[in-house]
Amino acid sequence: MKNVWVFALLALAGSAQADTSAAKKELVAKVLQLQQPAIEQAARTLAERPALLVLQQAGQALQSRVAADKREAIAKEIQADTKKYLDEAVPLVRERAIKLAPATVGVLLEERFSEEELKQLIAILESPINRKYSEMGGEMHKGLIEKLVAETKAAVEPKMRALEQSVTKRLGLPMAPAPGASGAARPAKAASK
Missing domain, CATH: 1.20.5 (Single alpha-helices involved in coiled-coils or other helix-helix interfaces)
Structure with a gap:
């Protein structure tokens, strides 16, 4: 008879724990919903970062390695390529971030916050x-x-x-001409030979 009571108490405690867990999961889901714009922004930033680096490098290369009369056309082509990348990559990374959030951020919230703390956090986020x-x-x-x-x-x-310049020199790459340096000196130099 004792075993039946112990089993019944354990079952009752287990169901109470499951209810608490379900309530906590709902609170975590609410926090994730409230934080979705921040999650989406983090994903967008992650997807944009490599494009920004490429654009920065391209801008430097345009100035130092592309004839002035071709720069604008090439810059527009690079911008179109970058837009295509962003149009494809940003939604992909954003959707994946939203799907991963419950298994990453959600798990941390469940582990480190009590139900009461989650309720307080929701109140702060909704204020x-x-x-x-x-x-x-x-x-x-x-x-x-x-x-x-x-x-x-x-x-x-x-x-x-x-x-x-230091990195270029260490890598043994040709030095880019200084900004504003005119190519007019080169032909004159060649003519004097």
């Missing part, structure tokens, strides 16, 4: 003040970055050029 602050995030970031670039560009650009 009008948090929404207002979150909506300002891009604007605040953009403002800071623009000001930072403006104030540090003159100091950082020479250091970046020195680094590029």
Whole structure:
């Protein structure tokens, strides 16, 4: 008879735990739903990063290796290629991030937050003040970055050029002509031979 009562108590405790777990899973799902814009933005940033690097390298190559009269046309072609990449890659990465979130972020939320903490987190995420602050995030970031670039560009650009020259030299690559260097000196030099 004792065994029956112990078994019944264990079964009752197990079902209570399952109910708690189901409630907690619902709370985690709600947090993930509220965080979906941030998850999508992280995915977008991840997909865009390689394209930005390619564009940066292409911009440098356009200036140093492409004739001035061909730059605009090639730049437009590169922009079209980049747009095609982004149109394909961003939705792919975004959809995958949304699918992975429950198994990654969701698991961490379940492990590290109690139900009460999840309820509090949801209240914070749903608060009008948090929404207002979150909506300002891009604007605040953009403002800071623009000001930072403006104030540090003159100091950082020479250091970046020195680094590029050092790396180019160490790799044994031909040095790119200095910006603004005219190709007119070359023909005159060749004519004097």
